Amino acid sequence: MRRDSLSFDDSARLVDEVRHAIARHEPLSIRGAATKAFLGRPATTPTREIDTRTHRGIVSYDPSELVITARAGTPLAEINAALDEANQMLPCEPPTYDGMATLGGVVASGLAGPRRPWAGSVRDFVLGCRVITDEGKHLRFGGQVMKNVAGFDVSRLMSGSFGCLGLITEVSLKVLPKPRASSSLVIAMDASEAMRELSAWRRAALPVSGACFIEGALHVRLEGGTGSVQAAVDRIGGSALDQRFWEDLREQRLAFFDDPRPLWRLSLPNATPLMDLPGAALLDWAGAQRWLKSDARATDIRAIASAAGGHATCFDAHRDAEPFHPLPAPLMRLHEQLKARLDPHRIFNPGRMYAAY
Amino acid sequence: MTYAYDERIDGPLRDHDKSAIVRDLRALLPDLQLLHDQEDLRPFECDGLSAYRITPMLVALPGNVDEVQALLKYASAHHIPVVARGAGTGLSGGALPLEKGILLVMARFNRILEIDAEAGMARVQPGVRNLAISQAAAPHGLYYAPDPSSQIACSIGGNVAENAGGVHCLKYGLTVHNILKVDIVTIDGERVTLGSEALDSPGFDLLALITGSEGMLGVVVEVTVKLLTKPQSAKVLLASFDDVERAGDAVAQIIAAGVIPGGLEMMDNLAIRAAEDFIHAGYPVDAEALLLCEVDGVESDVQEDCERVEALLRAAGATDIRLAANEAERQRFWAGRKNAFPAVGRISPDYYCMDGTIPRRELSRVLRGIAALSQEYGLQVANVFHAGDGNMHPLILFDANAPGETERAETIGARILELCVEVGGSITGEHGVGREKINQMCAQFNSDELTFFHAVKAAFDANGLLNPGKNVPTLHRCAEFGAMHVHRGALPFPELERF
Numbered sequence: 001m002r003r004d005s006l007s008f009d010d011s012a013r014l015v016d017e018v019r020h021a022i023a024r025h026e027p028l029s030i031r032g033a034a035t036k037a038f039l040g041r042p043a044t045t046p047t048r049e050i051d052t053r054t055h056r057g058i059v060s061y062d063p064s065e066l067v068i069t070a071r072a073g074t075p076l077a078e079i080n081a082a083l084d085e086a087n088q089m090l091p092c093e094p095p096t097y098d099g100m101a102t103l104g105g106v107v108a109s110g111l112a113g114p115r116r117p118w119a120g121s122v123r124d125f126v127l128g129c130r131v132i133t134d135e136g137k138h139l140r141f142g143g144q145v146m147k148n149v150a151g152f153d154v155s156r157l158m159s160g161s162f163g164c165l166g167l168i169t170e171v172s173l174k175v176l177p178k179p180r181a182s183s184s185l186v187i188a189m190d191a192s193e194a195m196r197e198l199s200a201w202r203r204a205a206l207p208v209s210g211a212c213f214i215e216g217a218l219h220v221r222l223e224g225g226t227g228s229v230q231a232a233v234d235r236i237g238g239s240a241l242d243q244r245f246w247e248d249l250r251e252q253r254l255a256f257f258d259d260p261r262p263l264w265r266l267s268l269p270n271a272t273p274l275m276d277l278p279g280a281a282l283l284d285w286a287g288a289q290r291w292l293k294s295d296a297r298a299t300d301i302r303a304i305a306s307a308a309g310g311h312a313t314c315f316d317a318h319r320d321a322e323p324f325h326p327l328p329a330p331l332m333r334l335h336e337q338l339k340a341r342l343d344p345h346r347i348f349n350p351g352r353m354y355a356a357y
Numbered sequence: 358m359t360y361a362y363d364e365r366i367d368g369p370l371r372d373h374d375k376s377a378i379v380r381d382l383r384a385l386l387p388d389l390q391l392l393h394d395q396e397d398l399r400p401f402e403c404d405g406l407s408a409y410r411i412t413p414m415l416v417a418l419p420g421n422v423d424e425v426q427a428l429l430k431y432a433s434a435h436h437i438p439v440v441a442r443g444a445g446t447g448l449s450g451g452a453l454p455l456e457k458g459i460l461l462v463m464a465r466f467n468r469i470l471e472i473d474a475e476a477g478m479a480r481v482q483p484g485v486r487n488l489a490i491s492q493a494a495a496p497h498g499l500y501y502a503p504d505p506s507s508q509i510a511c512s513i514g515g516n517v518a519e520n521a522g523g524v525h526c527l528k529y530g531l532t533v534h535n536i537l538k539v540d541i542v543t544i545d546g547e548r549v550t551l552g553s554e555a556l557d558s559p560g561f562d563l564l565a566l567i568t569g570s571e572g573m574l575g576v577v578v579e580v581t582v583k584l585l586t587k588p589q590s591a592k593v594l595l596a597s598f599d600d601v602e603r604a605g606d607a608v609a610q611i612i613a614a615g616v617i618p619g620g621l622e623m624m625d626n627l628a629i630r631a632a633e634d635f636i637h638a639g640y641p642v643d644a645e646a647l648l649l650c651e652v653d654g655v656e657s658d659v660q661e662d663c664e665r666v667e668a669l670l671r672a673a674g675a676t677d678i679r680l681a682a683n684e685a686e687r688q689r690f691w692a693g694r695k696n697a698f699p700a701v702g703r704i705s706p707d708y709y710c711m712d713g714t715i716p717r718r719e720l721s722r723v724l725r726g727i728a729a730l731s732q733e734y735g736l737q738v739a740n741v742f743h744a745g746d747g748n749m750h751p752l753i754l755f756d757a758n759a760p761g762e763t764e765r766a767e768t769i770g771a772r773i774l775e776l777c778v779e780v781g782g783s784i785t786g787e788h789g790v791g792r793e794k795i796n797q798m799c800a801q802f803n804s805d806e807l808t809f810f811h812a813v814k815a816a817f818d819a820n821g822l823l824n825p826g827k828n829v830p831t832l833h834r835c836a837e838f839g840a841m842h843v844h845r846g847a848l849p850f851p852e853l854e855r856f
Contacts, residue, residue: 064609065716065747087615116556123562124534137805145714146527146746147786149520149569150794150801151829152813156533156565165561177615180661199475203498205586205655227657269554271476288556310555325559330549334817335560341816342809353560 007057019136032102038317044351072104091119110160123159179223187238268310390418413454430546443515449791483514499584502529520569522787527745541575591653597644604646607673619653621745635700638693705754713777714786748786799835
């Protein structure tokens with residue numbers, strides 16, 4: 001058997017380790033491939049590492065059900081390969097970090113790729129999960145069906161929670177067929193023209209599934225039926241763009257990201273006008289996600305994002321700044337209460353998101 | 358089941374002096390609309406699940422968020438339970454009042470606050486009707502995608518509370534996929550914004566958590582929804598089958614071929630005949646099953662998909678395939694499906710609508726199980742099925758005036774839901790647990806999972822004052838209900854014959 005298709009249920013060990021941690025009041029830092037270790041705060045207290053990578057493998061995948069279930073330690077690359085064989089995909093196209101990223105980390109961080117504004121986020125595709133809780137129980141929430149409103153939506157709550165509420169061991173995701181046609185174009189224009197064009201294309205229902213402005217050119221991907229994609233290509237003009245551009249953008253391999261200054265991610269409402277950012281900027285998600293390379297102070301960058309109705313995350317590990325945007329007090333209180341109820345021993349990734357929990 | 362709140366197993370509630378509360382609230386909130394006379398309370402005694410009726414102690418109809426905040430703060434201080442209600446169209450008794458509680462009716466929050474066509478979003482008050490959002494967005498060529506069949510009446514606050522779906526979910530998602538931001542008021546009277554106008558927000562995804570939480574975590578006071586560009590073109594195919602299983606296979610083949618239809622619905626013979634008799638949609642009354650498959654999008658793609666689907670349906674053994682020739686016929690095809698519930702209501706004095714979901718591959722097994730239950734209990738069951746996303750709506754036909762039929766209908770319903778759980782599905786796809794399916798929650802979740810839900814609840818509402826007795830059963834209730842407990846196929850009496 002090839003190493004990349006190893007399948008092993010190691011949940012008993014993970015449950016044991018969590019139970020030990022609870023008994024000894026010894027906080028855990030959860031890791032898969034640690035590809036996103038740079039993202040988030042260092043632990044507030046000494047922690048012991050718990051590694052999910054041995055708990056891996058696709059548990060079930062039936063393409064006609066549009067659902068895949070896999071263990072948390074399964075490399076995303078393995079999942080993508082299985083979907084590829086059935087001509088399907090994870091529409092939210094999460095970054096794979098050179099194929100290393102694990103499913104657990106993908107869901108716990110909730111990072112999505114260039115298709116996100118049109119296809120949905122990681123949590124949008126989460127149907128169910130299994131979680132080891134602060135009581136050392138291995139529980140199941142949601143399921144493998146598209147519609148399920150029984151009880152609270154714990155699986156979507158776990159998505160993007162950076163492991164602070166429990167250890168995700170298994171996830172079921174909705175998947176979709178790959179589009180029949182896909183074409184990418186690059187068109188030279190300035191940023192404001194790019195924003196105007198994108199707005200016009202949206203009104204005209206062009207099948208845009210990627211839109212990135214960088215260095216005087218709009219990069220656009222069109223996906224859908226052959227007819228609609230061809231019609232859009234004809235309308236937009238420009239020149240053909242290698243599809244690998246989107247991969248490089250998703251994996252942050254474009255030259256833009258080589259800049260030594262800290263990397264910031266600004267998440268902004270649709271149609272936010274161009275703003276004067278203190279550094280070099282790349283517009284992704286048709287402008288709803290803006291990457292910024294900047295030495296500016298965290299508070300200044302955050303003030304700009306807040307004023308526009310968005311937020312800013314620092315994507316650089318070695319910064320004095322808090323990685324995540326501060327929460328308003330009433331909202332932070334709800335977070336603390338949730339952490340206190342679901343992880344009263346503060347076992348899971350304490351302080352990874354905010355000092356308070 | 359006995360649907361009334363049962364303090365013995367649902368948890369104790371404090372007794373209150375109603376006139377003292379009325380006096381207090383009058384003094385505290387002189388402008389608050391408050392109903393307390395028996396005849397004024399009666400219209401609020403049930404939601405869309407009209408078999409369950411409880412007269413609330415009081416009905417409050419606040420007109421602004423300040424009143425909601427003050428009222429909840431008061432209720433919290435005095436330990437008075439509060440049940441929030443939108444338009445009251447819910448089908449699971451989620452807004453069933455409490456004799457010892459205040460019913461908080463959000464109907465007066467009926468203003469659309471802002472439509473931002475450029476950003477593709479609308480900010481609305483919770484009492485705005487689902488369809489009214491799409492109507493207001495229509496001049497901009499936009500619409501709000503989730504379309505529960507009650508969309509003409511149901512309100513967006515209730516849609517958030519129930520994570521409402523509709524016939525276009527497979528392609529366009531549920532409420533949770535189509536909202537950006539929700540403002541809630543907590544039981545402490547604090548207003549908190551969950552989510553934002555950006556595509557993601559810092560912290561836990563409390564927006565997802567509040568969606569479908571059935572008024573247990575907070576009261577929704579404002580919602581920002583996404584608006585989508587209306588599809589240029591939509592075509593609908595109607596296919597007849599002489600075998601339900603073959604129709605189910607056709608659904609799997611359409612999806613496996615890479616087509617995601619805007620809508621994909623199945624009806625069985627009893628539902629077809631009832632709908633045809635009522636709507637005259639041109640349905641094939643002799644067919645064992647019909648499929649309605651709508652493809653939408655850009656004209657050329659729709660044409661391409663339509664040809665592909667037609668070929669697949671033919672290969673799957675459809676006995677007849679018709680493409681709606683024009684918009685009027687398309688509307689007529691849909692009218693039959695959208696009126697299937699009232700149509701069944703015409704052929705039976707009463708009907709009981711179920712809402713289980715299953716992995717689609719289990720369809721024929723579940724349909725066989727339903728047929729056997731129907732025979733065993735001597736009640737007819739019509740099947741209407743959101744086939745694309747595995748959401749079944751078996752309609753159990755009965756006569757409430759015939760002795761024992763109501764109980765039999767409830768028993769079949771409960772057993773159908775347990776069958777759904779057994780095959781890996783869920784007891785509710787889109788109608789919610791509410792009061793109706795509170796016992797079946799014990800079949801879908803074990804006591805540790807229910808305890809986890811209680812912990813989530815306690816984080817928002819430590820004293821359990823928001824909509825107590827709904828959505829998540831107490832362990833005590835499950836212990837009593839345990840005689841019927843089936844958990845993930847681990848039956849308590851495996852030697853008994855089942856299907």
